[in-house]
Amino acid sequence: MANYLTGFKCLGCGKEYGREYDGYVCGSCLDNLDALYDYGGIGRSFAVKKLKNNKTNSVWRYKALFPFDSLDSVPGLDLSLTPLYKSAFLEETCGIEVYLKDDTRLPSASFKDRASAVVMAVAKEKNIDVVACASTGNAGCSWACMGAACGIKVIIYVPETAPRAKIAQLKVYGADIRIVKGTYDDAYDLCVNDSRENNYFNRCTGYNPYTREGKKSVSYEIWEQLGFRAPGTVLVPVGDGNIISGVWKGFRDLKQLGLIEKLPMLIAVQSDKSDAVIRTFEKIRNRENTWQEISVEQVRATTRADSISVDRPRDGTAAVRALLDTRGCGVRVSDDRIIAVISYLAARSGIFVEPAGATSVAGLIKLAEEKSVKIPEPAVCLLTGNGLKDVDAVLGGK
Amino acid sequence: MANYLTGFKCLGCGKEYGREYDGYVCGSCLDNLDALYDYGGIGRSFAVKKLKNNKTNSVWRYKALFPFDSLDSVPGLDLSLTPLYKSAFLEETCGIEVYLKDDTRLPSASFKDRASAVVMAVAKEKNIDVVACASTGNAGCSWACMGAACGIKVIIYVPETAPRAKIAQLKVYGADIRIVKGTYDDAYDLCVNDSRENNYFNRCTGYNPYTREGKKSVSYEIWEQLGFRAPGTVLVPVGDGNIISGVWKGFRDLKQLGLIEKLPMLIAVQSDKSDAVIRTFEKIRNRENTWQEISVEQVRATTRADSISVDRPRDGTAAVRALLDTRGCGVRVSDDRIIAVISYLAARSGIFVEPAGATSVAGLIKLAEEKSVKIPEPAVCLLTGNGLKDVDAVLGGK
Numbered sequence: 001m002a003n004y005l006t007g008f009k010c011l012g013c014g015k016e017y018g019r020e021y022d023g024y025v026c027g028s029c030l031d032n033l034d035a036l037y038d039y040g041g042i043g044r045s046f047a048v049k050k051l052k053n054n055k056t057n058s059v060w061r062y063k064a065l066f067p068f069d070s071l072d073s074v075p076g077l078d079l080s081l082t083p084l085y086k087s088a089f090l091e092e093t094c095g096i097e098v099y100l101k102d103d104t105r106l107p108s109a110s111f112k113d114r115a116s117a118v119v120m121a122v123a124k125e126k127n128i129d130v131v132a133c134a135s136t137g138n139a140g141c142s143w144a145c146m147g148a149a150c151g152i153k154v155i156i157y158v159p160e161t162a163p164r165a166k167i168a169q170l171k172v173y174g175a176d177i178r179i180v181k182g183t184y185d186d187a188y189d190l191c192v193n194d195s196r197e198n199n200y201f202n203r204c205t206g207y208n209p210y211t212r213e214g215k216k217s218v219s220y221e222i223w224e225q226l227g228f229r230a231p232g233t234v235l236v237p238v239g240d241g242n243i244i245s246g247v248w249k250g251f252r253d254l255k256q257l258g259l260i261e262k263l264p265m266l267i268a269v270q271s272d273k274s275d276a277v278i279r280t281f282e283k284i285r286n287r288e289n290t291w292q293e294i295s296v297e298q299v300r301a302t303t304r305a306d307s308i309s310v311d312r313p314r315d316g317t318a319a320v321r322a323l324l325d326t327r328g329c330g331v332r333v334s335d336d337r338i339i340a341v342i343s344y345l346a347a348r349s350g351i352f353v354e355p356a357g358a359t360s361v362a363g364l365i366k367l368a369e370e371k372s373v374k375i376p377e378p379a380v381c382l383l384t385g386n387g388l389k390d391v392d393a394v395l396g397g398k
Numbered sequence: 399m400a401n402y403l404t405g406f407k408c409l410g411c412g413k414e415y416g417r418e419y420d421g422y423v424c425g426s427c428l429d430n431l432d433a434l435y436d437y438g439g440i441g442r443s444f445a446v447k448k449l450k451n452n453k454t455n456s457v458w459r460y461k462a463l464f465p466f467d468s469l470d471s472v473p474g475l476d477l478s479l480t481p482l483y484k485s486a487f488l489e490e491t492c493g494i495e496v497y498l499k500d501d502t503r504l505p506s507a508s509f510k511d512r513a514s515a516v517v518m519a520v521a522k523e524k525n526i527d528v529v530a531c532a533s534t535g536n537a538g539c540s541w542a543c544m545g546a547a548c549g550i551k552v553i554i555y556v557p558e559t560a561p562r563a564k565i566a567q568l569k570v571y572g573a574d575i576r577i578v579k580g581t582y583d584d585a586y587d588l589c590v591n592d593s594r595e596n597n598y599f600n601r602c603t604g605y606n607p608y609t610r611e612g613k614k615s616v617s618y619e620i621w622e623q624l625g626f627r628a629p630g631t632v633l634v635p636v637g638d639g640n641i642i643s644g645v646w647k648g649f650r651d652l653k654q655l656g657l658i659e660k661l662p663m664l665i666a667v668q669s670d671k672s673d674a675v676i677r678t679f680e681k682i683r684n685r686e687n688t689w690q691e692i693s694v695e696q697v698r699a700t701t702r703a704d705s706i707s708v709d710r711p712r713d714g715t716a717a718v719r720a721l722l723d724t725r726g727c728g729v730r731v732s733d734d735r736i737i738a739v740i741s742y743l744a745a746r747s748g749i750f751v752e753p754a755g756a757t758s759v760a761g762l763i764k765l766a767e768e769k770s771v772k773i774p775e776p777a778v779c780l781l782t783g784n785g786l787k788d789v790d791a792v793l794g795g796k
Contacts, residue, residue: 078481078500085475085476105476108748108750109507145750148744148746148747168750168785168793169786172785174741343570349546350473350505351505352543352567352571386786388507388566388784391563395566395569
């Protein structure tokens with residue numbers, strides 16, 4: 001066996017599937033699947049001592065934990081570990097030790113490249129010719145970028161409201177762009193239907209169980225960059241819920257392998273104009289049986305932070321389970337605060353993020369001000385997208 | 399001595415200055431200065447074997463070759479080696495082995511960070527409080543980014559025609575922005591005058607001899623990434639001439655240290671609407687005495703590639719000397735071709751560059767089509783700025 005994937009388990013109802021299952025979501029309850037691994041097998045080739053001697057300075061140093069066979073399948077773009085900066089000014093502002101995980105430096109300038117690179121490798125090993133994705137912008141740009149690097153035809157469904165820079169990326173990467181007159185949620189439904197009808201390989205976030213398997217690499221990097229230890233807290237910008245579920249998965253993997261003792265507390269940060277995951281969490285957080293079925297709330301999202309503007313979170317069950325499982329919580333921030341934090345962060349660190357990317361820092365500052373939640377140290381804020389993707393957010397205009 | 403700088407030599411008239419000289423340019427002929435080093439001293443601590451065991455994965459692994467004392471002085475942003483990709487599609491198009499040096503991934507998304515990081519370290523060691531820079535956009539963004547990371551006040555003079563994304567970067571990094579109603583050349587003159595009057599530390603490209611000392615690091619990286627050998631050719635987008643003079647300096651350093659035998663051929667690629675360096679080179683290329691004084695031509699630049707739109711190249715003498723010294727040449731490309739190459743490159747590689755960044759590839763393709771110049775292999779094209787900095791170039795609009 002060239003990889004350690006053993007099957008899938010539904011995050012809604014718990015039903016299990018074999019490793020060859022290609023129905024994407026659970027055939028029974030339609031919720032998303034979680035990939036299962038042979039951790040005993042992984043543990044034989046994956047250890048701290050081996051990592052220390054591993055000269056691969058990219059995310060592929062964690063190959064044993066990914067669900068594809070060969071590094072020959074991965075896109076040829078550089079996926080070096082992204083910077084993890086200790087932030088003196090946030091420590092001063094918030095009174096705790098804070099790190100910034102800067103994913104603005106990835107090839108298409110967003111966190112989504114973690115997912116796209118792994119899913120593209122899976123697609124290549126399945127000999128796929130045409131791949132599709134719905135996107136608020138970043139996932140599509142990332143998918144188109146990796147498709148260009150691999151010579152695979154990419155179809156992207158994107159709402160017409162996406163920022164111009166993201167449309168520009170899709171265009172230059174040569175994607176077949178389907179502009180959808182509607183929301184991200186409309187684009188998503190259209191992509192799922194078209195992909196079913198035309199037999200496209202569908203990268204839609206959460207729906208495709210491999211996106212989480214790509215996104216989880218951020219947790220391995222944080223763990224290694226902190227000197228092979230888990231942080232106390234990770235603050236994550238949340239829209240669809242797939243990034244936070246990826247962070248959760250990465251730390252679960254490390255715990256399964258005995259490499260950390262305890263999962264970090266995960267904090268979902270959402271715009272107060274797109275807070276479906278937090279609403280769901282708040283409804284059920286006091287349940288005794290945390291693994292019973294979850295009915296994910298829907299909202300009418302209107303946030304300026306386009307990347308996390310989501311009516312119906314497509315990985316919502318997983319996101320809520322991540323909060324329950326890590327004794328985490330949610331925090332809502334206003335769009336005004338998100339926009340203000342972009343400049344606040346850039347002027348003090350030299351890191352320019354798009355609105356969604358500023359959300360984690362905005363959430364941390366709010367929690368520190370309120371003193372309502374004890375935040376275990378060190379806290380890590382994920383910076384998920386480059387500010388150059390949406391300059392109108394700071395200049396005014398569309 | 400904590401660094402190996404020994405002094406400066408004027409690239410125009412050859413006059414020498416001591417290491418403490420702070421007049422920026424030559425007091426006699428006003429041309430730019432070239433930093434001089436004690437290569438014997440450097441050689442005692444800088445060798446291939448030591449580099450192989452050096453665990454610093456950033457440009458600071460070449461510390462011995464920079465003109466500042468301590469790594470404590472460098473900005474805290476990640477300056478990992480940028481990717482060097484072997485390009486199969488360009489090899490097919492051009493019939494020779496080609497690499498792409500992807501500097502779009504640097505902190506402020508352009509090559510200029512190489513200069514800004516080193517010059518900022520020099521400024522910090524001189525206990526400077528206020529620093530200034532004139533810029534077509536990228537140098538200013540980079541300078542503001544590094545200033546933010548170091549907590550140093552930055553003043554930027556930028557022409558009103560700079561792309562919106564670059565203005566957004568300047569704004570969020572907290573720079574004091576002086577919009578100049580005029581060209582880059584007007585902004586440059588204003589910055590030099592204001593800096594003299596107010597005693598600002600001036601980072602203006604070329605005028606400040608340390609910018610070249612930062613930019614030269616790209617050559618060390620290429621050399622190391624090719625397995626400690628020089629490429630046959632490097633194609634460089636040229637505006638002011640300071641990048642190509644930095645590339646030249648990097649390889650000269652390696653030759654002085656006995657680490658390469660021969661300098662690569664340097665090719666200056668310019669827009670045919672901003673070709674002052676090539677015009678100068680063509681006038682004097684057949685001179686017998688290549689080190690006599692050079693009178694740099696001026697043009698009325700109108701290219702869409704804003705980063706290389708320059709009337710009067712501020713490091714023109716050095717750029718022309720780089721071509722003469724490496725038996726190089728110039729190639730002009732049209733703006734239409736530059737814009738077309740942005741999408742051509744992105745769709746085949748997943749790398750999105752701004753117009754200036756596409757210029758090197760456009761030049762290589764043109765030379766390969768014309769078969770007029772024998773291009774020693776491998777050829778390396780510098781990709782100098784991220785496409786997200788100027789999306790209107792591919793979407794239309796301003």
